[in-house]
Amino acid sequence: MTYCVGLMLNEGMVFMSDTRTNAGVDNISTFRKMFSWDVDGDRSITLMTAGNLATTQAVVSLLEERSKAAQDRNPSILQAETMFQVATLVGDTLKEVISDHAMEGQRADSGFNATILVGGQIKGGDHRLFLIYPEGNFIEASADTPFLQIGETKYGRPILVRAFDPDMSFDAAVKLLLVSFDSTIKANLGVDLPLDVRVYQADTLSTAQEFRIEADDPYYNEISDGWGGALREAFGKLPDFDLGKTAGRG
Template sequence: MTYCVGLMLKEGMVFMSDTRTNAGVDNISTFRKMFAWDVPGDRSITIMTAGNLATTQAVISLLEERSKAVEERNPSLLKAESMFQVATLVGDTLKEVISDNAEEGQRADSGFNATILVGGQIKGGAHRLFMIYPEGNFIEASADTPFFQIGETKYGRPILVRAFDPEMSFDDAVKLLLVSFDSTIKANLSVDLPLDVRVYKTDSYECEHAFRIEANDPYYLDISDGWGGALKEAFGRLPDFDLNKT
C-alpha cells in the first residue's frame, strides 16, 4: 500500500508521497512513488503512483522512454500542449499496461490495478490536478474538491477535510500534510517514511523545492509528538459525558 496527496492552493500545488511497499509483513521495501518532468520556462509535471508496483513502474518507464523519443508519432509528456492532454496520455498508458497484463483484452485484473495523480502546469494554461483510474479515465480537482489522495487514504483524510484552506501558505500546507501522513503512518504499517515532497508555485514552470523527509527528521518528529499531545489536550477540553443523564 502507499499514501500520496496532491493539494491545489491559490498560489500553487504541493505533492507528498510515502516510499513504502510491502508484499506481506516480512517483505517490506522502499520505492520512490513520485516522479517529475520539468522544462524550465515551459512546464512542470509531477506524477504520483499507488497500486501494483510492476504496473506503476511499467507506466513510468513507458512515459520516460516516449518522452526521449524523437518521432512525432510517439505521444510525449514533453510535447503535450495542455495538462488535459498530459492526463489523457497518462491514462492511456496506464490502460495499455494493465491491458497487456490482463487475461481478457481490456478487462483489468485487480491484481494489476493502479491509480495515479498527475498535476502541474504547461505554459499558456492554468495549474491543474487529475486523479487517473485503472480504466484510464480521470477526474479533475476543483474548488469543491481541491485535493486528491490515493492509496491508504482513510486515516489522513479527516485532517485534510477539517483543516485544508486553499488560501494557506506553502509552509502551512506542508505542515498539514505531515500531520495527515503521521496519522496514517501511526495507523497503518504499509505506509512509512521517507516522504517525498514537491512544491510548485503557479506560473514558475519549474519546481524550486523538491526534497525528501527522512524518518529521523527533527521537524517531522516535532510534528508527530506535537500532534499527539495536541489531540490529548483537545480531548481533555471537550465537555464531559454524564452517564447519569442518559
C-alpha cells in the first residue's frame, strides 16, 4: 500500500510520500514514489504515485522518455504551458498504460489501477495541485479542498481536516504531515518510512527543497512519541461516560 499527500499553502506546496510497497506480508520492498521535473526559472513539477507498481513505473518512464526524445517532446511534461496541461498529459499517459496492460481496452482494469498526485507551478500561472484517477480524469485542489491524498488515506485524514491552515508555515506543514503519516504507519503495515518530502516556495520557479526522513530520524521519533502522549493526555481529560445515567437516555 501507499500513502501520499500534497498540501496547498498560501506560500507554496508541501509533498510527502512513503516508500513501502508490498505484495503480501512476505514480499515487502522499498520503492520511491515521488518524482520531479524542474527547469529553473520556468517550472517545478512534483508527481507522486499509488497503486500497481508496474503501472506507475511505466507512467513515470514514459513521461521521462517523452521529455528527452525530440520527436516526442510535444507534448511533454517539460513543454506543457500550464499545470492543467500537465495534469491532462499525465492522465492520458496513465490511461494509455492501463489500456496497454488491461485485457479489455480502455476500461481501467483493477489489477493495473493507479492514482497520481501532480502539482507545481509553470511560469505565467499559479501553483496548482491535481489528483488523477485511473481513467485519466482528475480533480484539482481548491480553497475548499486544500489538500489531496492517495493510497491509504483514511487513517491520516482526520488530523489534516482538523489542523490544516493554508496560512501555516512550511515548518508547521511538515510537522502536520508527519503526524498524519505517523497515524497511518501505526494503523497500517503497508505504509512505512523512509518518507520523501518536497517543499516548493510559490513563484520561485526553482528546484524545490527535497529530503528524506529515515526511520531513525530523531525529529520524527520525537513527533511520534509526543503525539501519542498528547492523545493519551487529551483522552484522560475528557469526562468519563456515566453508566449510572443510562436509564435516562431512553
